[in-house]
Amino acid sequence: MRELIKTILHALEGGQSIQLVSVLAASGSTPRGAGALLAVLPETAAGTIGGGNAEYEATLLARTLLETGENAVRDFRFVQGDAASLGMVCGGAVTLHFQHLPAGDAAVIALFRRLLEATGQNADTWLVRRLEGERVSAMGLAGRAGSRDLPELPPGLLQNRAVFQDGWFAVPAVKAGRVYIFGGGHVSQALVPAIAAVGFRPVVYDDRPEFADLALFPQAEAAFCGSFEELDKHLTITPDDYVVIMTRGHQADHEVLAQTLRSGARYLGCIGSKKKLALCRDRLLAEGFTAEEYAQVHAPIGLAIGAETPAEIAVSVAAELIAVRAGRL
Numbered sequence: 001m002r003e004l005i006k007t008i009l010h011a012l013e014g015g016q017s018i019q020l021v022s023v024l025a026a027s028g029s030t031p032r033g034a035g036a037l038l039a040v041l042p043e044t045a046a047g048t049i050g051g052g053n054a055e056y057e058a059t060l061l062a063r064t065l066l067e068t069g070e071n072a073v074r075d076f077r078f079v080q081g082d083a084a085s086l087g088m089v090c091g092g093a094v095t096l097h098f099q100h101l102p103a104g105d106a107a108v109i110a111l112f113r114r115l116l117e118a119t120g121q122n123a124d125t126w127l128v129r130r131l132e133g134e135r136v137s138a139m140g141l142a143g144r145a146g147s148r149d150l151p152e153l154p155p156g157l158l159q160n161r162a163v164f165q166d167g168w169f170a171v172p173a174v175k176a177g178r179v180y181i182f183g184g185g186h187v188s189q190a191l192v193p194a195i196a197a198v199g200f201r202p203v204v205y206d207d208r209p210e211f212a213d214l215a216l217f218p219q220a221e222a223a224f225c226g227s228f229e230e231l232d233k234h235l236t237i238t239p240d241d242y243v244v245i246m247t248r249g250h251q252a253d254h255e256v257l258a259q260t261l262r263s264g265a266r267y268l269g270c271i272g273s274k275k276k277l278a279l280c281r282d283r284l285l286a287e288g289f290t291a292e293e294y295a296q297v298h299a300p301i302g303l304a305i306g307a308e309t310p311a312e313i314a315v316s317v318a319a320e321l322i323a324v325r326a327g328r329l
Contacts (some may be wrong), residue, residue: 001173001199002119007046008039008101009112016041017069018101019062022171023049024164028092030078035162035171042066049096058096065098071134072098097169099136114141118174125174126158131167142170177240177266178203178221179321182228182256183247184211187271190314191244192217195321200242205234207252228255242267242321244301254280261293267324269301269317
């Protein structure tokens with residue numbers, strides 16, 4: 001989302017108009033769901049609504065609308081044989097909205113500047129639009145406390161997924177929560193770029209300066225060097241956050257687990273063999289933690305895909321994080 005917003009701002013500030021294509025609704029088998037965004041310029045595009053014929057046809061229409069400065073709503077069906085058909089056999093359907101963003105529009109530029117700023121903060125943020133037919137009659141940002149731009153938002157609009165109801169369309173642009181990765185070794189070095197690419201915000205923590213260096217993790221939001229026994233001196237874990245434990249040893253893993261097990265983190269995973277994790281569990285239970293509390297831990301970490309190399313383990317962990325974020329685990 002951040003790169004898409006940058007593209008939109010760069011174009012509008014540079015004198016280029018944009019056609020912003022949004023998936024309002026999707027049903028059946030479709031490449032992308034509601035909330036997917038595509039910014040179409042005269043010769044380039046950023047973002048995606050799923051690729052394939054739908055994106056190709058949408059891009060062609062968007063460039064036509066760029067010339068006329070119009071908005072539009074169109075239905076596309078992934079079937080064969082009717083006017084809205086794309087000649088495909090997937091069996092799904094999407095409704096797309098085409099919004100014209102004129103070059104140099106000060107209000108729109110200011111809004112997307114605020115949205116870009118929001119992507120660097122740890123707070124849920126939605127891009128909300130009010131549609132009257134094809135026309136966007138209002139557009140603004142909203143947070144958990146509501147919206148200063150759109151004070152009369154209907155209840156139930158702001159969800160963890162895109163929602164289109166009664167002419168209102170809300171897309172979650174920023175989701176609160178960081179992924180705290182304890183340990184900066186080979187698996188962490190593979191994991192950080194993998195999860196950053198799918199919208200997570202990694203923060204690395206290690207007690208070795210050379211493994212808590214942003215030069216080693218250019219996609220990370222931050223890196224901290226400190227004792228594993230004193231995490232609270234550097235960070236505070238919230239219920240929106242994810243905890244990934246992959247330190248270099250059993251003792252450090254235990255120290256991190258003991259300090260994070262009651263944090264309420266959305267996800268808590270620990271790397272290691274079943275034997276090592278069993279020893280860690282027994283030690284925590286002996287220290288007063290309950291079996292129910294330890295049951296929150298994803299251990300061994302990652303989806304069971306037979307991963308062996310650091311890169312493969314990173315893929316399995318990234319997939320598990322995605323599943324938790326999507327409410328599948």
